[in-house]
Structures are given as structure tokens and as C-alpha cells.
Amino acid sequence: MEKEVALQEYMKHALPSGLPSALPSALPSALPSALPSAVPSAVPSAVPSAVPYPGTSRPHNLYAKFYGTPPVPTPATTILATATPATATPATATPATATPATATPATATPATATPALQSEEWYQGFTAPPSASRVRTTASESSSRPLSFYLEGKMAANERERSMLYHFVDNVLRLVFPILxxxxxxxxxxxxxxxxxxxxxxxxHCCLSVSAIHLKTIKKNRGKKVDKDIMRHRYAAVSELCKALNSDSGHDxxxxxxxxxxxxxxxxxxxxxxxxxxxxxxxxxxxxxxxxKLGLDANPYMIIPFSMSLSTWIDILGATxxxxxxQFAHTYRTKHLSGVSSGLRELMGCDDRIMYLISEIACLDTLKSEGRLDDHGVCHHITALTAQIDHAERAVDSTLENSLSASGTVQADKLTKNMTSIFRVAARIYLYSLLPGFEPDQQNIIGLVDSVTEILQYIPxxxxxxxxxxxxxxxxxGVCSTSASTFRVILAQRSNALGECSDFGSFGRMYKVLQEVWKHSEDASAVIYSDPSLISSSSALRYNQAPLPSPCIDTIGRxxxxxxxxxxxxxxxxxWNYLLL
Known part of the structure; x- marks a missing residue:
């Protein structure tokens, strides 16, 4: 009974039934003709700062519905770089015909080799717990130690938890923040x-649950036992959240x-x-x-913690x-206008300005899907956002360079520059997909898809x-590629190169979605007939004459x-309720 009350308290405090609406009741008929020269322009304020999720009046026993009531086991700020405001006024471009500038590749060999930075063998099973003895080692030996070396032995309640904990810090962590x-x-x-x-x-407990999920997905530990580990720690994580919420402390x-x-x-x-x-x-x-509640969104100029950078990443791409x-589109718009970073480039590899523009495109996508903009209004906003992407591209050196040094070490700056180029082209594709009458076989879309294919050669x-x-x-x-696109071939090759890593996580889910979308789009045409009576059954005709020959379908169909x-x-x-980051 105590657990049920705790779950109800979590629902009441952490999952409100809805968010306050902050949408404007009307949109201006036109965009401003001039943009300020001191800062990069953003889409006009007509784009809503945030579209709330539909009201969801959920029962208080939602967590009990998902998890049941198993026994809970006895559990044993950095200053971010500031983006420099742009100073040039972007020119207006027509998205239907304008083709974005193509980056000029350098002569370096494409980065397709495995970086020497992480040369250890890929994980194939449980990690043996490290020895409890702590002998003196040299500095080079210390730098090569696994993270589990620094864990306190008392942290895990039993040997099985300890194995999952070591597996998480030594094998799962390197999967989740490769850019960081x-x-x-x-x-x-x-x-x-x-x-x-x-x-x-x-x-x-969340990390132990994730560790068990990874052990299951790499096909080394399947069965009811690992499923019980996943659910036991998943439920324990939520139960601990309930206790924290009941105490109304430790919100961070x-x-x-x-x-x-x-x-x-x-x-x-x-x-x-x-x-x-x-x-x-x-x-x-x-x-x-x-x-x-923590006030992290109130002041866009504050030094934000890592949790807010991660929230921004999930918020923007999750919205698409x-x-x-x-949820915090207005905050991102203010940061874009002021040239303030959210730490996204260092976290996930894409420049903050491009991520802010993706946020604006998501707002426009919402306005269109809700019928709050007509075709003319949609095209007007697309033109303004195209100018913003053009300006962001001109503001940086877009030359493609091999991100691997001669010794095979990954050079972070070159890698994130190449990754930003891919995100920028994908943002254009996403934006142009909102155009009335959009088709993937339009020439400018084919050119953009080919650009992504080319830039991928510079990503290890x-x-x-x-x-x-x-x-x-x-x-x-992928969803905007045609069946003849080279992108599909390159993606299949890169998926094979990933090995078992391509079978799980966001990549595995993304590829599964693409394959399903492609399957639906394979049959791109169907035959219809202008006059169905021409091919009606001859048995239904009663004429005193010889039967007429059946007409050729090619002559009557279109x-x-x-x-x-x-x-x-x-x-x-x-x-599929996937979060594809």
C-alpha cells in the first residue's frame, strides 16, 4: 500500500495532466521585411514558443499498471562556450529552386577506418570484477584503467549487481556519449x-536496468533471468523517484x-x-x-548544468x-538571437545554431499539421528559415576534412564540423519536406540526399x-531518399560495418523504421481504369453477336x-514510440 501511494505521488508531482497553453491566437500576415544586422534572425515571433502536449489525464496507478508491484530490492558545472552572434543580414532565398551551397571536399582520404582512440576489443560478455588490491601503477597504466577500477566495492548489494554495474561503466557508457x-x-x-x-x-538502479538491457541485446544473456533484472531495477528506480518526490527535495x-x-x-x-x-x-x-521548478529555463544566459544540455538535445529532436x-522553443529562440550556447556541439556533435533552427522548423511543422497556416504562410516561413540556414552555412568554414589524424586519433573539431554539415543538410531536407506538393524525387531533394551521402565519407x-x-x-x-539513391547503399554498408552495434539502440531502431518506410514506398504507382465497363465480365453481356476481343489494358489505363x-x-x-537521437 505504501508503494502505491508513492507511485501516486510521483504521478501527481512529476507528471502533470497538461501544460499551460502559450499559443498566439493569430498569426501576422507577413514577416518583417528587414532583419536586425547585429544578431542572426530567427523565424518571426508568430511561430509559437511551445506547443503543449495534448492533455493527458492519466490514472494515478500508471506506474503500477506498467510495472506491477514486485518487491523492491534492498539497494546497497562547467562554463559552456558562448556562440558568437552573427553580424550579417541573411539574404532571402526561394526554397523550391535554390540549391544549398555544396561544401568543397578537401583532398584528405575519407575517414572510414576505426579510430585508434578506442582500440580495445569490443565487449563479448560479462566483465570480471577488478581485483580489490590497489597496487601502485605508472601514469600510463592509470590512464588505461577501466572506470570500474574507481568504483567503491560497497556500492553494489551483491555479486550479480556488481557485475552489471561494472558492465555499465566499462561498456555501456562509451556507447552513450561518444562525442562528449x-x-x-x-x-x-x-x-x-x-x-x-x-x-x-x-x-x-536505472543504470543497472540499462546494463541488463545491453547484456540482453548483445545476445549473450537472453532469458527470464535477465528480464527479471531489467524489471526489478526499472521498478526500483521509479520507487526511489517516488521517495524523493515525497520528500520534496533533491529535484536536481x-x-x-x-x-x-x-x-x-x-x-x-x-x-x-x-x-x-x-x-x-x-x-x-x-x-x-x-x-x-528548478528555474533552468528562466534565464537563457545562466551557466546551465549538463542536465539542461541533455534536456535540450532530447527536447528539440524528440519534438521532430x-x-x-x-517544450522550451522560446528559450532556444532567445539563445539563438543572443548567440548563447547550450553545449550541444560538445555533447552531440552539432553546432547549437543548427539545433536552434531545427527547433524553429519543428514549430513550423506543428503549425502546418494543426492547420494554423495556409500554403502561402508555410512557404513564407520556409523562405525565412532557408535564409537562416544559408547564413549559418556562410558563417563557418564548410570545407570537409578528414577527422582522423595521421596516427589515427580522432580530431574533435574536424569531426564536429563534418557532423554539423550533415545536420545542416538534413535540416534543409526536413524544412523542404513541409513545402506543399513535396516529393522525394524532386531534383533539389535528390541533390541534398547526395550531399549527405558525400559528407558521410568523412565520418569514421x-x-x-x-x-x-x-x-x-x-x-x-533516408525517408526522403528514392529507391535508386546511393544513400541507401552507403547506409547498408555502414550498418554492416557496425556489426552487432547496428542491432540495438537508436541506430537499430532508425534503420528498422527506414526499412518499413521504404517497403511502403516501393509500390509507388498503381493502375486505375478510366472506364471500368470496358473490362466487365463477358458473361454479363447478352448480345446476338460474336464477343469482342478484350481491350489492351495499356490502351485504357493510366x-x-x-x-x-x-x-x-x-x-x-x-x-513504435522510439526516441531517435
Whole structure:
């Protein structure tokens, strides 16, 4: 009974039934003719700052519905870089005909080899617990130690938990933040995670659940026992959240644990995972509530914690998956106008300005889908956002360079520049897909898809590569590719190069969505007949004359294109509530 009350309290505090509406009642008929020269322009204020999720009056026993009531086991700020405001006024471009500038590739060999930065053998099973003895080692030996070396032995309650804990820190963590690990904040972030494992019980159980999921998806530990591990720790994580909410304290630790439940699971979960779980967008409703309670969105100029950078990443790209406006779109718009970074480039590889523009495109997508803009208004906004993407492209050096040094080490700056180029082209494709009468076989769309294919040559592939950090642009490019596109061939090759890593996480789910979308789009035409009576059954005719020869179908039929199925409708039809980051 006490657990049921705790779950109800979690629902009441962390999952409100709805968010206040902040949509304007009307939209201006035209955009301003001139944009300020001191800062990069954004889409006009007519784009809503945030479109709230539909009201969801959920029963208080939602968590009990998903998890049941198993016994709960006895559990044993960095200053971010500031973006420089742009100073030039972007020129207006017509999206239907304008082709974005193509980056000039350097002469370096495309980066397709496995980086030497992470040369250890890919994990093939449980990690043996490290020896308890702590002998003196040299500095080079210390740098090669696994993270589990620094864990306290008392942290895990038993040997099985200890094995899953070591597996998480030594094998799962390197899957979830590959870009962050390249930058100077990588080691400090790892230390913060180790501290959270020791001090945040909900975070601890979440990580053990994710570790068990990964052990299951790499096909080494399948069966009821690992499923019980997943569900036991998943339920324990939620129960600890309930205790924290009842005490009305430690909201920052609650935020960290809730974000871990969203992000870690989408990094390792299998596409066909059928175990009961709370949908990621339900968790993010709690995240948005906690961010507001902590005041992290109130001042866009404050030094934000890592949790807010992660929230921004999930909010913007997650909104495009749902077809909704980001929860904090107004904050991102203010940051874009002011040239303030959210730390996204160092976290996930894409420049903050491009991510802010993707947020604006998601807002426009929502306005169009809700019927709040006519075709003229949609085209007007697309023209303005095209100018913004053009300006963002001109503001940086877009020359493609090999991100691997001569010694095989990944150069973070070159890698993130190449990744930003892919996100920028994918943002154009996403924007142009909102045009009335959009078709993937339009020449400018084919050119953009080919551009992504070309830039992919400069991204290291394989198990230690960075394809898993490009799930969103690959999704947007893939759904707009034609059956003859080279992109599909290259994507299949890179998926094979990933090996078992391509079978789980966001990459595996993204590829499964693309294959389903392509299957629906294969039959792009069907035969209809202008006069059905011409091919009616001869037995129905009663004439005193010889039967006429059957007409040739080619002479009476005409081919028309079938209505394409949107990729979101494909996901909805299959019941796939994926977060594809």
C-alpha cells in the first residue's frame, strides 16, 4: 500500500495532466521585411514558443499498471562556450529552386577506418570484477584503467549487481556519449556519473536496468533471468523517484535520474523490446516540469548544468519525432538571437545554431499539421528559415576534412564540423519536406540526399565510429531518399560495418523504421481504369453477336502515384514510440 501511494505521488508531482497553453491566437500576415544586422534572425515571433502536449489525464496507478508491484530490492558545472552572434543580414532565398551551397571536399582520404582512440576489443560478455588490491601503477597504466577500477566495492548489494554495474561503466557508457568523450569535459563527466551512481539511488538502479538491457541485446544473456533484472531495477528506480518526490527535495537528482531513464534506454534498447516501460515522452513531461521548478529555463544566459544540455538535445529532436513544438522553443529562440550556447556541439556533435533552427522548423511543422497556416504562410516561413540556414552555412568554414589524424586519433573539431554539415543538410531536407506538393524525387531533394551521402565519407564508421551519433539526420535523409539513391547503399554498408552495434539502440531502431518506410514506398504507382465497363465480365453481356476481343489494358489505363505514407504514420501504425537521437 505504501508503494502505491508513492507511485501516486510521483504521478501527481512529476507528471502533470497538461501544460499551460502559450499559443498566439493569430498569426501576422507577413514577416518583417528587414532583419536586425547585429544578431542572426530567427523565424518571426508568430511561430509559437511551445506547443503543449495534448492533455493527458492519466490514472494515478500508471506506474503500477506498467510495472506491477514486485518487491523492491534492498539497494546497497562547467562554463559552456558562448556562440558568437552573427553580424550579417541573411539574404532571402526561394526554397523550391535554390540549391544549398555544396561544401568543397578537401583532398584528405575519407575517414572510414576505426579510430585508434578506442582500440580495445569490443565487449563479448560479462566483465570480471577488478581485483580489490590497489597496487601502485605508472601514469600510463592509470590512464588505461577501466572506470570500474574507481568504483567503491560497497556500492553494489551483491555479486550479480556488481557485475552489471561494472558492465555499465566499462561498456555501456562509451556507447552513450561518444562525442562528449572526445572533448575535455569527457573525463569530468565520467567522474560525475560515478558520483551519481554512489549518491543517487534512482540513478543507480536505472543504470543497472540499462546494463541488463545491453547484456540482453548483445545476445549473450537472453532469458527470464535477465528480464527479471531489467524489471526489478526499472521498478526500483521509479520507487526511489517516488521517495524523493515525497520528500520534496533533491529535484536536481530527480532530474538526473529521469533523464537517464530516457537517454540511456534509447542508447541500448532493442527495436523489438516488449517489456513494459513508461514511454520516453511521458518521462520527458516530468523533465519539463522539473526544469521549470528548478528555474533552468528562466534565464537563457545562466551557466546551465549538463542536465539542461541533455534536456535540450532530447527536447528539440524528440519534438521532430512527435510532430510537436519543443517544450522550451522560446528559450532556444532567445539563445539563438543572443548567440548563447547550450553545449550541444560538445555533447552531440552539432553546432547549437543548427539545433536552434531545427527547433524553429519543428514549430513550423506543428503549425502546418494543426492547420494554423495556409500554403502561402508555410512557404513564407520556409523562405525565412532557408535564409537562416544559408547564413549559418556562410558563417563557418564548410570545407570537409578528414577527422582522423595521421596516427589515427580522432580530431574533435574536424569531426564536429563534418557532423554539423550533415545536420545542416538534413535540416534543409526536413524544412523542404513541409513545402506543399513535396516529393522525394524532386531534383533539389535528390541533390541534398547526395550531399549527405558525400559528407558521410568523412565520418569514421565501424563499432568505434560515430554513425550512432547521426541517427536523426540519417532518418530525415533516408525517408526522403528514392529507391535508386546511393544513400541507401552507403547506409547498408555502414550498418554492416557496425556489426552487432547496428542491432540495438537508436541506430537499430532508425534503420528498422527506414526499412518499413521504404517497403511502403516501393509500390509507388498503381493502375486505375478510366472506364471500368470496358473490362466487365463477358458473361454479363447478352448480345446476338460474336464477343469482342478484350481491350489492351495499356490502351485504357493510366498510372497514378499512390499517396505517400508519412514516416510518423508508419511508426504509429507499428506502435513504435522510439526516441531517435
Amino acid at each position: 568523450d572526445l572533448h575535455k569535459d569527457g573525463p569530468s563527466r565520467a567522474r560525475e556519473i560515478l558520483v551519481s551512481l554512489d549518491t543517487n539511488k534512482s540513478y543507480y 537528482t530527480i532530474l538526473d535520474a529521469t533523464l537517464a531513464m530516457i537517454f540511456f534506454h534509447c542508447s541500448v534498447g532493442a527495436p523489438d523490446d516488449c517489456l513494459p516501460d513508461i514511454p520516453w515522452n511521458e518521462h520527458f513531461t516530468a523533465v519539463a516540469n522539473l526544469v521549470t 519525432i512527435l510532430g510537436k513544438s519543443p 564508421t565501424g563499432p568505434h565510429g560515430f554513425d550512432r551519433s547521426l541517427v536523426w539526420p540519417m532518418l530525415i535523409t 498510372r497514378i502515384k499512390k499517396q505517400p505514407i508519412h514516416w510518423r504514420d508508419v511508426m504509429k501504425g507499428r506502435g
